[in-house]
Amino acid sequence: MFNISIIGLGYVGLPLAIELSRYFKVIGFDLNKNRIKKLKYGIDSNNDVKFKKNHNLNIFFTSNLKDLKKSDTYIITVPTPILKNNNPDLYFLKKAFIDVSNLISKGNLIILESTVYPGLTEKLANLYFSKRKGLKINHDFYLGYSPERINPGDNEKKIKDIKKIIASSDKSSLKKMNIIYSKIIKAGLFKAKNIKIAESAKVIENAQRDINIAFVNELYKIFDNLDIDINDVLEAASTKWNFLNFKPGLVGGHCIGVDPFYLTYLSKQKGYDPKVILSGRKVNDSMHNFIINSSIKKFKSCDLNPKKMKVLLLGFSFKENCSDIRNSKIFNLYSNLKEKINKLDVYDPYVDKNEVLKTYNLKIINTLKKNYYDAIYILLSHKKFKNMGYKKIRSFGKKKCVVYDLKNVFLKGNYSY
């Protein structure tokens, strides 16, 4: 049977490795030695997978590439972030292809799960396997693509419950992919015509979410200008049978706010400027400033002087019920608001405080003082915030305190004063 190596053990690779290890021999590889050490003890610092009890799984964690040598199947699940200029950052991806190129032997199957733009999987295989190593596709090696559809923080839709696309370089390897993935995916597999179609499908899925959130974010801006509460408007509109219930918000993280740039990068290279997608990205990437301006206006209308205010931000990760702090737009909100405010605290019981300090040079506070803040921003609908209840959260504010509830966790509108 298959001897599978997973390259990259983050939000995508770890759950995949665990599921596959129930049926196959699995080697889990990550560059991060500290992460491997913890995983060996059954600790996932992402808090994403509870697998201590399954510690008897057939899975070997390593950060030594040599350990992967015996594998016949390599699944690459490395991050594909963007650079500061929003162009694709292919560092991890290229490194993974180079690493694998030094490992593969005849007949091996290499599958990519990371989000890329159409054509990139084959391009990298051609570059690093064929040109560099002289290996011929569908002869010396086989190439597959199966985009991850993991939904971090979602405890109901786990990997097995989400239909998965598979595509491969030839029929025989597609058959192999089918055997591997059908073991773990209960929701079914979809065989795409070719690798490019599978890459394209993945990259548009998050772009569609992004543009829909951008649309309601733009509405939020329009209606704020008109002194109309966007929440009332969305509530009324959603009584139409085909209205789509998206909510305004900050679009951070490593998927929705990032994937569209992979598509727009390629599109621009090929001569088409994708204005719809890019205008959506622009609106979403500037929402933190809109929220700041809107709330500063509110403070002033409540006779509060920002320069004297103590303010609390509740939530820091990029998404509710999730510890992931990568590309969290709350950091952008924090740094811009900090300049306008006397004292600004951030509280988030989900995130790793040391990681936040290391990554953002920001100290997440440990405890909340009662009767202390002039304003409280509830920025994420973390379950732990919901369980706290509004009364408790409100108690951290002074008698006069503005509460801004971005996600309407407790308030029907966005503000209470």
Next chain:
Amino acid sequence: MFNISIIGLGYVGLPLAIELSRYFKVIGFDLNKNRIKKLKYGIDSNNDVKFKKNHNLNIFFTSNLKDLKKSDTYIITVPTPILKNNNPDLYFLKKAFIDVSNLISKGNLIILESTVYPGLTEKLANLYFSKRKGLKINHDFYLGYSPERINPGDNEKKIKDIKKIIASSDKSSLKKMNIIYSKIIKAGLFKAKNIKIAESAKVIENAQRDINIAFVNELYKIFDNLDIDINDVLEAASTKWNFLNFKPGLVGGHCIGVDPFYLTYLSKQKGYDPKVILSGRKVNDSMHNFIINSSIKKFKSCDLNPKKMKVLLLGFSFKENCSDIRNSKIFNLYSNLKEKINKLDVYDPYVDKNEVLKTYNLKIINTLKKNYYDAIYILLSHKKFKNMGYKKIRSFGKKKCVVYDLKNVFLKGNYSY
């Protein structure tokens, strides 16, 4: 009980008048004398409502304003189109408010169903009832807004099946609106907080559809550049549980392609440039040119010389199974394609040929010749086209003939040759 006048008997007013007339005394008014004459005989030239059999309904059709004098309730259902510069064209709306201002007597209720931007209903009432006639709102007259959600060409979702928003200037008139509409709407009513919220909800509903179609239209352009079939990509992406199944297409008609401009007009006036919505409008409004360029490219790749080609367009109305030709983008496609092609015919069994001739100076052909065309564009998924079947449609083409199927009625991709 209520004595209701309906002002404007188009796609919105006529079905509404018919439904209301089952429970109330209804007077149906339209400026178009010809339309009134036909309606008196039970003929709806829109083919939208089959009401001959209900000819014994309690409804009086007129184009004489005097006949409306006895009404206590006026429902305005006039078109709200746009001008050539895409700004709102309020001609019909203003005329309706002026007409009603000359008719109303104390305590009357005036309800608007047309799509407007937030604030316009109250603004017009203030202008034409209060300032011009000295009437006081909630004293001399009452004002309501209940946006239409009619879906022309949809035989399953009729007026009674679609949940309806109601909003009014005070509680007593909201109660009245509730009595009136709850008689005919079986899907339930939603009471919006106020008229502005109801106006806002309506105007964003179609804007959301517009941006979602614009997104897939933009994808169509991107993937066409990459030689990837958008249909394959959408098929694969739609295997994700939350992917939204929108299809590329021409966005014409009097709703989706028009309503967003009402919102963007107001937004720009208030200082916010709504780039997401407007970039979507731009993409949708230029799709006919993209289709032309893409197909000309295809013709050339098939060694066909456009200058010598005979081409057939199937479909002319703005939407499938619908006779409405207002703002049909197929006309734009027709006029631009005509310049590049030897002979261009249009066939559509749904539209009123005289109306097309009058409005667009275009002669819709009556019969189709076999073995005649070098290319056939299937532009709408009219039921009558579906019933014809692909073989029959293909038979109008020469042995070598390009078929372009925009909506994938018959083909899985867009082209067959």
